[in-house]
Amino acid sequence: MPFKDLRPKVGAILNNDTISSEKKMTQVCELLQESIGYYDWVGFYFANHDTKTLHLKAFAGEPTDHTEIPFGKGICGQVAESNANFVVPDVKAQDNYIACSIYVKAEIVVPLFKDGKNIGQIDIDSNTVDPFSEADERFLEWVNERIAEIL
Structure with missing residues (x-):
């Protein structure tokens, strides 16, 4: 599904006032993972700046052991x-890559900013080599801007 067609669907999820922010993020992950053929795993990690760790809050795809990631480790x-x-x-x-699955071939990570501070990120794994384009980056930046609005 083209990114332009996904924007209103993401918006509808994020505008649903009957569910929590975490549930909204999970539904966005599910939408992206189901709608974009090369998005095999989609998740949101959030930063704890005191402990310098990232924590998985919402995802779609295979469960992962990587629910906490130290700053600097992996992508x-x-x-x-x-x-x-x-x-x-x-x-x-990549030398500094954390393998989540033997099937993952490519990854894209886009930081999520709130009030100018990096509070987390969207992380996408693909089982296809080199699938991501600048269009993916711009779309995921847009998704993160919308997510920041509900936090």
């Missing part, structure tokens, strides 16, 4: 420190 941990998008076309080429 997610690096984004917690860099405050910049990180697109990994081939995870085998």
Whole structure:
């Protein structure tokens, strides 16, 4: 499904005042994972700046053991420190990669900002090598901006 068609669906989820923010995020993860063929795992991690750790709050896809990630470790941990998008076309080429599944071939992580502070990120794993484009980055930045509005 094209990103332009997903925007109103994401908006409808986030505008539903009858469910919690965490449930909204889970539903967004499920929508993205079900609608975009190469989004095999979608999750939101949130930062605890005191302990310098990321904590998984919502996801869609296979369960993961990586529910807490130290800043600096793996792609997610690096984004917690860099405050910049990180697109990994081939995870085998990354030295500082945390393997979540033997099937994952690529990853994209986009930081989530609230009031100018990096409070978390959306993390997407793909079982396809090099599937992510600039359009994915722009769409995920938009998703994170909408998520920040409900937090």
